[in-house]
Amino acid sequence: xxxxxxxxxxxxxxxxxxxxxxxxxxxxxxxxxxxxxxxxxxxxxxxxxxxxxxxxxxxxxxxxxxxxxxxxxxxxxxxxxxxxxxxxxxxxxxxxxxxxxxxxx
Numbered sequence: 252x253x254x255x256x257x258x259x260x261x262x263x264x265x266x267x268x269x270x271x272x273x274x275x276x277x278x279x280x281x282x283x284x285x286x287x288x289x290x291x292x293x294x295x296x297x298x299x300x301x302x303x304x305x306x307x308x309x310x311x312x313x314x315x316x317x318x319x320x321x322x323x324x325x326x327x328x329x330x331x332x333x334x335x336x337x338x339x340x341x342x343x344x345x346x347x348x349x350x351x352x353x354x355x356x
Contacts (some may be wrong), residue, residue, distance in 0.1 A: 254307075256280040258287040268295050273304040276312035285315040292322055301326040303349030313338045320344050 256274040263269055270291040276284050292298045298319065302308070303326050313334070316323060320343040327335060328349045335341050 253279045256283065258283065260287070260291045263299070267297055267299065268292070269299040269301055271301040271304070275307040276305060276315075277307065277309040278311050281309070281311040281315055284312060285318070288315060288319055292319060296322060297324060298322055299324045299326060301349075302331055303328055305331065308334055313340065316340060317343070 254275040254277050256272065256276055258273075259271045261269045261271065268291045270287055272284065272287075288298070288300070300316070300323055305327075308331070316325075317338075317340065320340065323344045325335065325340070325344055325346045326349050327346055332341075332346070335346060340346075
């Protein structure tokens with residue numbers, strides 16, 4: 252069974268690409284994630300990968316990020332930080348905290 256994952260690419264105001272991942276990234280969909288990383292990075296020198304809506308990363312997903320570590324900037328929730336720290340990615344890429352969800356009033 253394939254784990255749900257949605258990937259989209261946007262451009263920031265400065266023109267830099269942002270890959271937005273939503274769901275879980277594991278062995279069932281890591282090939283699509285790796286392909287999206289390659290395509291979003293293209294010829295850019297830097298890619299922001301927004302993991303703020305990712306609930307789970309397995310070791311293959313971590314490896315896909317490692318391949319492009321020299322060119323990545325990550326956005327992650329506090330829940331995801333231990334995974335990124337234990338894997339050593341936080342020593343190779345810049346990571347910024349995800350914005351907290353806005354309250355509905």
